[in-house]
Amino acid sequence: MMSHGKVREDKTCLNCGHQVEERFCPHCGQENIERRQPFYFLFTHFIEDFTHYDGQFWGTVKNLLFKPGKLTNTYLEGKRQKFVPPVKLYIFVSFITFFVFALFPMVNIGSPKEGNTQEQSKTNLLKIMSPVGKQKLIDSIKAKKHVTAKDSLTIEELKAVPDSSELEDMMNMDKKIDPDVSFGEYKTRKAYDSAKAKNPSSLSFIEAPIVHKFFELKEKGVKKKEIIAGMIEKSFHNLPKALFIYLPLFAFFLWVFHSKKKWWYFDHGIFTLHYFSFLLLTVLLIFLLSKLTGLTDFWPINTILYLTISFLLLYTMAYFFIAHRRVYRAHGLVSIIVGIILFSINFIAFMFLLLGLALISFMMIH
Known part of the structure; x- marks a missing residue:
């Protein structure tokens, strides 16, 4: 291997004190280069030392x-x-x-492209269905001198559209831990702790932290997708x-x-x-x-x-x-x-x- 480190002018080996005629000490094999080198030398020397170029x-x-x-x-x-x-x-x-x-x-x-597209579509949908925008559109239609059957149908459809907050909850509902989901027969941490206090098992020290974490995430409404x-x-x-x-x-x-x-x-x-x-x-x-x-x-x-x-x-x-x-x-x-x-x-x-x-x-x- 040939390093790019600068060779010392002093021919005395820093490691063993023997004379170094060329680049490497004939006694211990250490390379006779300057003690201080540029920072990048740490990385280049590591790669050179490993690959050997041979x-x-x-x-x-x-x-x-x-x-x-x-x-x-x-x-x-x-x-x-x-x-x-x-x-x-x-x-x-x-x-x-x-x-x-x-x-x-x-x-x-x-x-990732698909995920970004879905998120963008969701954002646009929520903007369109915001309560303020929806009401403005309804008022503009009602302000017309002659309201057509199509306008009336549009008003009914807008009224049927849920608010943005409701829609977001609906879209995220399947991603959150269902409030009714239980761990075995226990629906709450309190119920689990109470049952185990009356009838402890030998594996409770392993099971209890997992159950507690499950109910903690359930209370926080952490999404299933995030957990997985x-x-x-x-x-x-x-x-x-x-x-x-x-x-x-x-x-x-x-x-x-x-x-x-x-x-x-x-x-x-x-x-x-x-x-x-x-x-x-x-x-x-x-x-x-x-x-x-x-x-x-x-x-x-x-x-x-x-x-x-x-x-x-x-x-x-x-x-x-x-x-x-x-x-x-x-x-x-x-x-x-x-x-x-x-x-x-x-x-x-x-x-x-x-x-x-x-x-x-x-x-x-x-």
Whole structure:
């Protein structure tokens, strides 16, 4: 790698004190550049340090996406310099994923144009149906010397039109939590608390906060659409965190189902880091493709995008079985059976983790 940092005139290494004839210290390897650099150097140095300009990064990404298990096998064989190290790869992919998620909120995925059009139509409709405007129109018709049958019909129609405030309530009624909606058999928080005080359950410490939040949102009149959109967005943005939390557990399940003599927990950890890096990249690609579907109404392009997303989802599931067989080198049938068991256990456990994050997201809605 060749950095753009300015080389120091002093040839004494700042790190170990040895003489530096060229750019790098022959003793410790530190680059002999000035201690202070322009602010942008922090970012350019990070990118340069990661990509190396020698194809290491792009070679790593290519093998990660298209050659399941290749990176793990290469690393476990001791070839550590050929590709980006597993931990560094996972951290970098996580950083990019979080960064993109922060730049592009998820709530507009689908058809933002349609939503804006509906909101604009609604605004125009309310302006037309305002009480003052409606009364002025009625008075102007009545002021005519000769009121026709058509004018009379117009007056009747205007009188039948609800006021703007009533109309807005009608239009939003289906989006709000119905006042009659209950949590189980309880219609109010007071009724729930009273019943649980008489007959407490062992899971009340989990259930009670959720119920209280439900009735709190019900009292505030929070819209259903806002609740669902908020939960989906928070859960999707929490996915990288969920994967990070699940890393050691995934490696543990691999350790349980494979020979303890042949495979160490460290080996399973390397496989897990590579697989989860792939998952994050796939989630990122699906996210970006989903955003693109909302930018065009041209159906052939959207069809291609949706087909690509579907393929990526299927490939994500198949990827695990391919990588598992190539790394652990089990016989075909044994590999498939163990792979199915591992995939099922991890899928169920991860769904529980996502459910927990969804509940946390629900509790954070204001």
